[in-house]
Amino acid sequence: MSIRVLLADDHGVVRDGLRALLEAQSDIVVVGAADNGLDAVNEALTLLPDVVVMDIHMPGLSGVDACRRIAERAPTVKVLMLSMHGSAEHVYHALQAGAHGYLLKESAAAEVASAVRALHAGRRYFGEKIRAIAVRDLAAGGRRASPLESLSAREREILQLLVQGSSNAQIAALLSLSIKTVETYRSRMLQKLGIGNLAELVRFGLEHGLT
Secondary structure, eight states, X not given: OOXXXXXXXXXXXXXXXXXXXXXXXXXXXXXXXXXXXXXXXHHHHHHOOSEEEEESSOSSSOHHHHHXXXXXXXXXXXXXEEESOOOHHHHHHHHHTTOSEEEEHHHHHHHHHHHHHHHHTTOOEEOHHHHHHXXXXXXXXXXXXXXXXXXXXXXXXXXXXXXXXXXXXXXXXXXXXXXXHHHHHHHHHHHHHTXXXXXXXXXXXXXXXXX
8 A cells, every 4th residue: 555645845846846756656645735834734634644744844833833733633644854954953843743754855855755664664764964963963062952942832833923924913813812812922922031022032933943
């Protein structure tokens, strides 16, 4: 039986390239695609693919938070994270969210099919460059805790939407919350991070990879 794969990336060219690459394999079939994190979660829960190939940075909901939701609600679905960033911190956050593999986008074409097969077989998969970078970072003193770790999953979700320019009303509508609740989350983030205003909060999000 073919390995069923869902693609989640906000760049159409990347999705098309991955689809062509994977569908050229006799044992892999692409069953769906999504261009944002929320749709990726919904498609994963609906289609229940064997593997989701997920971009770490996507609009609406980051790949890390989308991965966390999939891991919580559909634990049989394995997530392979794709990223332009290979620091130990990025890999750590992906693994904490439930990812089973991590590839740099620059090496994805050569390794993605092998990674998909490994995850489907119940193994973890890390690209060669990821392994080398992790060893380098650990040798330099290990992974430093990120200030993002002090935020809850919902707070990170709202912060990403703020970074993308969404208003309180837009965030409330998108996440089915009241505007007052969104404002409460914002105030709580400012307090936790010791940040004085929205502009500084958005800058913080950008500096820590929420794009």
